[in-house]
Amino acid sequence: MSDTEREVHAVAERAKDAAADLAPLSRAVKDEALLAMADALVDHAESIVAANAEDTARARENGLSEAMIDRLSLSVERIEAIADAVREIVELPDPVGEVVRGKILPNGLELHQIRVPLGVIGIIYEGRPNVTADAAALCLKSGNAALLRGSSSAYSSNTRIVEVLREALAKTGVPVDAVQLVPGAGRDSARALMRARGLVDVLIPRGGGALIQAVVRESTVPVIETGEGNCHVYVDAAADLDKALDIAVNAKTQRYSTCNTAETLLVHKHAADAFLPDVLRRLRELGVTVHGDDRVRFYDPEAVEATEEDWSTEYLSPDLAVKVVDSLDDAVAHIRRYSTAHTEAIVTDSQAAARRFVSRVDSAAVMVNASTRFTDGGEFGFGAEIGISTQKLHARGPMGLPEMTSTKYVVTGDGHLR
């Protein structure tokens, strides 16, 4: 075991102990601690901004783009917004202790399935230092100890934020080790976290596809895959084309950088004549580059020729792959082949088509006559989310507080024997 591994495992051991003390805490104690965390962030905003200045200066030296530096930057106002987000988590119900199922068995045993925390949650994330406080607060509210492993580019900011949060916890009934930063900023500290099986209950990577795939590949700790979204809008032969136009444009252009943004538009051949000229013009006006197949380029010769790679790319930019398909089943087959199973939408007025699409498309969310952009914990009414799961085990779709828990069976008898 290397020094880094030893250090990371020591931190994880402390997290495991903290998790044992956290699990039975009441909502009142956890909410009080969350409010103390929010207040402390505001009280120490200036020292956090000062630490952040070290990160942004280093980022400038390293030649990071202005967009990256903007994502990294904190101001007093931004810190106040982070504190407000923590306060919103206070308002959410505590999932721990919820009775999921309960009954009296024929032999008189009382059976209850009860929500309990997962234990220790490791979060591996990229540039944005706001994730630090946000993830810590979601973990705490759901009774879990947080092991935070942010990007090295935000190391000074994250270090100071975690100091501030732990100072706040020290004055409450919550153990300070409920919130810890994984020491070290190198790859080996992330790797040590991924190998801390038995100490860490789950790892949630938050960031781009490359980060997520690296964690999935290297981790022996169970991983929840989140946030990779190669989302599709399918315009059916029986679509209301006005709605289809609005949904396709909204799904692509309302925001480019989000995982629920549409990246491919599939159009039924019987809708192509009436639909494609309008949507291609509107997309061009909005500055979107279309990557089309031959049938699309017939309507817009300026469209870039789509390659195999386009169908599987999550652009996160003003680019859209567009393809004409021969049938709904061809659309489904395309989606099953290329989608990341995040969100797909069908626009149709046909009940039969909607029913077939919904039952055949195997994604976390399937939209009928609605924009892909609605797949979001806030939009679904779940409150803040730790991420959007694109896997099928444990949780699928927006992950709120209930998805950050497990359950246990409590069985009460009176000397019952088998």
Added chain:
Amino acid sequence: MSDTEREVHAVAERAKDAAADLAPLSRAVKDEALLAMADALVDHAESIVAANAEDTARARENGLSEAMIDRLSLSVERIEAIADAVREIVELPDPVGEVVRGKILPNGLELHQIRVPLGVIGIIYEGRPNVTADAAALCLKSGNAALLRGSSSAYSSNTRIVEVLREALAKTGVPVDAVQLVPGAGRDSARALMRARGLVDVLIPRGGGALIQAVVRESTVPVIETGEGNCHVYVDAAADLDKALDIAVNAKTQRYSTCNTAETLLVHKHAADAFLPDVLRRLRELGVTVHGDDRVRFYDPEAVEATEEDWSTEYLSPDLAVKVVDSLDDAVAHIRRYSTAHTEAIVTDSQAAARRFVSRVDSAAVMVNASTRFTDGGEFGFGAEIGISTQKLHARGPMGLPEMTSTKYVVTGDGHLR
């Protein structure tokens, strides 16, 4: 890629295609196929017994114990019992399509969270060929394609059983590739299955601790850990000692080979004088070897001295580790350290003690005044189970049909935009 890997991946590809066709099937179609499978097992019982005779002959040549050979052996009667178990699965409700949550969002979008199959489930299991039909039936009922990888010792039996099941499916609306045996009996075929990430949605190992840990270590496919049970009974200072005696003895001796059998008995020091002499005598009468700490051996000098290893051993035999603890919290600490988090029981008449034990012990099932032997899908009223999960992600405790599913969100609008 080796030939074996190529073969296993080809089988997994077919399973994935079959899973896509299986997912939208109605309960009626699946139940009809299950009944056809049950009938076919009975109709072809003699040819299955003949294939089984090859396995048992090879097992005898290889010097397997009579107990192992008994586990491996099939008779016409045993095959009829297997068929009956398949028919019982027909009676269970279909989890697929269940609406887990549903509401209308403030903007009028209709949100439904619906149970869907996981997709392709790989089952890696040991000697018993009855698992082949049982796992295939549970997977089919829950809409999943089954990839079965049994022990090489049962290869002839498993091959014939799967042939029979597939012939039965061929006459129904269920694709035959819903049930497949993983080709090859060597380690490399199991390894190829564990590496088929993207094709196989989850692996469930069924068998002993060594098998499970090997799968957890080697698999890149998500794994659900099942069935390792180092279960504890804790007799509190405030226990009714008659109930405690019965529960401790029942939990240890009602059956030795099951995962919910107790392997360690913890006794509060204030109960030791009144309780230990009786329970140690009764255990001795029943032929149980006690592995005790010094305080236990004070009451029974014949007890074997317990070593560190005893506390973490799942004996599955007439052996029991016994320890005197100074407090309930010491019992909890011992359990947190050594338990596999399957099932732990407390015997107490104190509400406060029960409440503290239940909230501090982090296991799949916690029993109050009841034998550990009750942790079982049948006992809980869930029907047949694919295993008992000892992990916290996805499913915990007895896994019935609902635990073999995922969910998806279906969102229906009328041209809704963000």
